[in-house]
Amino acid sequence: QVQLQESGPGLVKPSETLSLTCTVSGGSLWSYYWSWIRQPPGKGLEWIGYIFYSGSTNYNPSLRSRVTISVDTSKNQFSLKLSSVTAADTAVYYCARSPRGGVGFDYWGQGPLVTVSS
Amino acid sequence: DIVMTQSPDSLAVSLGERATINCKSSQSVLYNSNNKDYLAWYQQKPGQPPKLLISWASTRESGVPDRFSGSGSGTDFALTISSLQAEDVAVYYCQQYHSTPFTFGPGTKVDIK
Numbered sequence: 001q002v003q004l005q006e007s008g009p010g011l012v013k014p015s016e017t018l019s020l021t022c023t024v025s026g027g028s029l030w031s032y033y034w035s036w037i038r039q040p041p042g043k044g045l046e047w048i049g050y051i052f053y054s055g056s057t058n059y060n061p062s063l064r065s066r067v068t069i070s071v072d073t074s075k076n077q078f079s080l081k082l083s084s085v086t087a088a089d090t091a092v093y094y095c096a097r098s099p100r101g102g103v104g105f106d107y108w109g110q111g112p113l114v115t116v117s118s
Numbered sequence: 119d120i121v122m123t124q125s126p127d128s129l130a131v132s133l134g135e136r137a138t139i140n141c142k143s144s145q146s147v148l149y150n151s152n153n154k155d156y157l158a159w160y161q162q163k164p165g166q167p168p169k170l171l172i173s174w175a176s177t178r179e180s181g182v183p184d185r186f187s188g189s190g191s192g193t194d195f196a197l198t199i200s201s202l203q204a205e206d207v208a209v210y211y212c213q214q215y216h217s218t219p220f221t222f223g224p225g226t227k228v229d230i231k
Binding site for chain 2: 035044045046047058060061062094096098102103104105106108109110111
């Protein structure tokens, strides 16, 4: 059974960089797309971007200038960095998997709340 | 970007009754090359991540009860719960994976009347 687990600080100061890591267990990164998706409290879902196991990336244009997603296949992990955060970036951040060829996001992490506040 | 809209924003249905949620995309999510609609439905309960219910507009994921069904093609889709159960109380989202940026609908909250 594939499991995804996010880790990282739950509180980030304004103008700093939010960093999260997703550890995948019970399966390989191979041949899947690995995404970050966020959900502000009480609001809807926003796709941030994905990385393919090979390292190729695709980011949401609304966040592209501030986002970096990277992968470490040796640790079965992928990571998110979001720079210059503001209070508007406060959200639950999920990591999720989507198979090559489609079907949407079939496995999700539990998603930590990351608060941007001084 | 493909904009996804859903209706209604919320609905309350009696136990055992039918619930229908509509989803519309601003452009077609049908790929002519394989005749597949790149549309998924998710269920999200409080404090939990979304759960994939249906992909390709109408294909139920393994383990999803058959009271959940998806229909539609092109730009207009629907999720139907044929006989609402207490455990179906949740917010439901549609999502297109036809093109990036992947986008979600705003969600529809389903409650018991």
